[in-house]
Every structure is written in structure tokens, then in C-alpha cells.
Amino acid sequence: MTREEVATAIRNLIVERLHLRISPNAINDDQPLFGEGLGLDSVEALEIVVALEERFGIVVKDTEDVKDFFYSVDTLTTYVLGAVGHAGQRSVGHVGN
């Protein structure tokens, strides 16, 4: 999966899982997900965590630096690519539904 493919998947899963009424393409890669950006809340962040784990077959660890990766689609993409590489998976497939 290329970086753009991962970013596209993340945009899609944010819109689908949170039932946002916007097009995935309306989320800019560097747009903040919380606060003044999309305005997501803490439970929605957890929903994204579960969705990322299911979609990419990774484990999002509950560490302090993880919060920084939840800043935007771009930083999340970096995190996912790193986590996938760390997990040593040969390919990132669609896990579950």
C-alpha cells in the first residue's frame, strides 16, 4: 500500500465510522482532527483507534507519543505505515469487513 492509499483509507474510515456528513476528500491531509479542525472528541478518537486496528491489522499502543500522531490524516498515515512496518506484515490487507 502506498502512502496515498493509506491516507485515502484513513479518510474513508473516519467518515464511515463517525458517520460524518462530508466527503472523505473534504478532509485535508494536514487538517487538525481535533479542536479547531474537524472538532472530533475523545470517544471518536477511540473509534478511530478501533477502526485503524481492524483495517490495518495493527495495534495502537496507549503511549504518550501516540497522541501526536492523531493530529491529522498525514500524521496518522505516518503512524500506520510505521506500525505496519514494525509488525512486519507482508501486506496490509482489509481485515474484517
Add this chain to the structure above:
Amino acid sequence: MEPEPALVITGVGVVSPFGVGIGPFTDGIRRGKSAIRQLDPAKWNLSSSCTAGSVPDFRPEEFDGDYRFLRLPRITQFSVIATDLALRDALFDPQRTSGEAVGVFSGMMHGVMDQTEHYYSTIFDKGAKFANPLLFQSTVPNATVSEISLRFGFKGMALTITSGAPSSFLALKMASIALRARRIRTAVILGAEELSSRTLGTYRLLRRLSPTRGGEELSCPFDAKRNGMILSEGAVAMIVEAEQEAEARGVTPKAAILGVGAAHDACGTAGRDGGGLEGAMREALAAAHIPFTSVDYIAATGNSSRVLDEVESAAIRRVAGASLRPHVRVSSIKSMLGESFSAGALLGVAACIAAIRNGFLPPTVNYVNPDPLCELSHVLQPEDAAPEIAIANSACFGGNSAAVVLAGTHSAPMKGNR
């Protein structure tokens, strides 16, 4: 010691199979219309077609287009909209009132069905680590009262009672205690249920749905050919406060709550005699300090089931004793709306208020064949009348029962109430 305050209902909000608002509801029961319709099996995820009292053309986006509202369970959307309507009806502006003095008291029998099924299906199918955090927070039993407290800024207390069909009456009883103790000044009372393929399937399996014993699929309470209930959904919210509080706000109450009673049959279906409903009616009348002879109308809990309609009839006859007069009229609006449990209980209260304020009695439609076991003075056609005191009953198969005695406040017909 200061006397306990008299309690009044100052606002009513209804989301029912007749539509959104008290207007379509009052018009429907006044005309004796049926709100029961054929469900689309594809839309409702049903294996076969059936009829039910679904809320028609429900478009939550017309109320609030935000994605956080639109992803809420249907029952929570019903509840928020009913609460908003009730607050407007009561001329109660949450933004101009101290939230600490307002409590939310909800009664739900089944609560959130569709999203709860989805939540647990994910856990069972994929494992607990894939449980949806969003679904968790919207499917816990207190999700609805929390949503209402958050949205309107109510900080007094938020209580959810799940104790069968009379849950909303029990919520009213708890709210009455809190109001009389002056722990809060205003209470939002809520009863809500949502239709789902799960409840429809379960009640069919339990042989509770019409046509349980063959015959026509029909809600016909107290009729000899009744063969089970038709399920339904909706939400009713009521604003309850002390009479002085309403007076101080310059608001004309819709009705006075004279008494609330609650009891249990404490026996199985086979030996059931309606002792719970009898006890509930007696307690409510005693709290109201009025004899049964003062009652003009009873909004029955009769839901077209063989047992419940029979035991309610027996309970009413026992409470009436020798005093059962022709003008103590009885009807069940579930003949038009179906059974929506805790929502249905408060719909009965809304029917009493509409009857008292607008001068009519709603009928039990579909009643054709008298059943000697259900002998009462049934209202079979819409009637012009002037009921002043009414009882709303609620009971369910498990034996839990409650009753509310209501009276008019000799005020103008509902104005500004949707």
C-alpha cells in the same frame, strides 16, 4: 411544615405513529384513526411482512442536521425531539433557567435495540477488541437521559428506570418524590421505545403478537377475537413542576397530577388476576384523595392480548366495586397505535390530557365482539364529552403495573402545542 406542592404537567411532546407533535396524535385519537401500517420487510430487516405502529416519515435531519445527532439511535432521536417539543409547549427555555433545578426521569422497557444488536454482534463476530466505542456510549441504558441532560444543560439528576411497560409511570413517581421534596423544581418525564426486527421476532416467538391464534392481524383490545398485540414505537416527554412554579412562570398547566400508584401482580401468567393494576389504581386514587366515583374516563393499558385485557377488566371492576356506572368510560388507544410499552404508558396520559382539554373520549377501534370477561363501559366511537378526572393505566406481561390519576385545570384548550 410547608404542605407538599401540587404537581402539574405544563408541557407535552409526542413522537408517535401518528407523526411528530401532539397535533397529529390528538387529531388521530379524536377521529378514531388507525396509525398501524404494513412494515417494509427490506427496510426493517424482517423475514416476513407484518404490521406495526412505526413513526411515519421520520426525518431527524429536519430537527438537527449535525452528524452527532444523526448517528444516535432512533429512540434517542425520538426522545430528544419529544423533549424539545415538551419544553417549547411548557414555554420553558433551558438557556434562561438554572440547569441544577431540572431533572430528567426516563422509563424504557427495551431501550436501544438496533445499535445494541450491532454492538454485540461485532463483539461476538470479531472479538471484544473490535467493540465500537461510539456504539457503547449510545447503547448503555442511561444514554438517552445523558443525551438530554447534555443537550439542554440539565444538571439536577438523570434517572433511567427499566421496569417493564410502566417504567415511565415509575419515572413519574420518582420525579414526584424529588419535586415534592423540592430537590428539583422541574422534571422532564420521558417514555420511549423503538421498533426493531429483534423485538418483533422475539414477541412473535413468545406468541404475543397478533395473530397468535390465527385470524386477522389486528389490534382489537377487549374484543372476544383479540389474538395478540401489534408492536409500536415512539416517545413522549412531559414537563412536570409544582403548581406554584408554573404560576410563577406565568404558564397555564395542561393537567394536574393527582396521584401515581405502582404495584406488582406477584404471580405467574396462569394465575394472574390483575392484583397489580388494582393496587396501583387504589394507591393512585388514595393519593388523589378522591373516590372512584369521581373518575370519568380510563385510558386502559389493554393491548389486545388475551390475558392482559381480561385481568385489566377484572381489576377495574374490582376497584369500581358496586360503583361502576355507565359514565365511567374506558378505551384503549392501543387499538389505533399498537403497544409501545413505556412510550405507550405516557401516550395514555397524553390521551387523558387531550380528552380533558378538548372535550372528547377516544375510542377503542376494531371492537366488534363483546367478551364477557372484558365487560366494561367501552367507548367504541369517538364521543364528545366533558371528562374532568381520568386514570391512565399501564401494565405488562411480567406483572408490573402502575396508574396515574389526572385532572383538568379548567384552562383554555392547548395553544402553541404541536
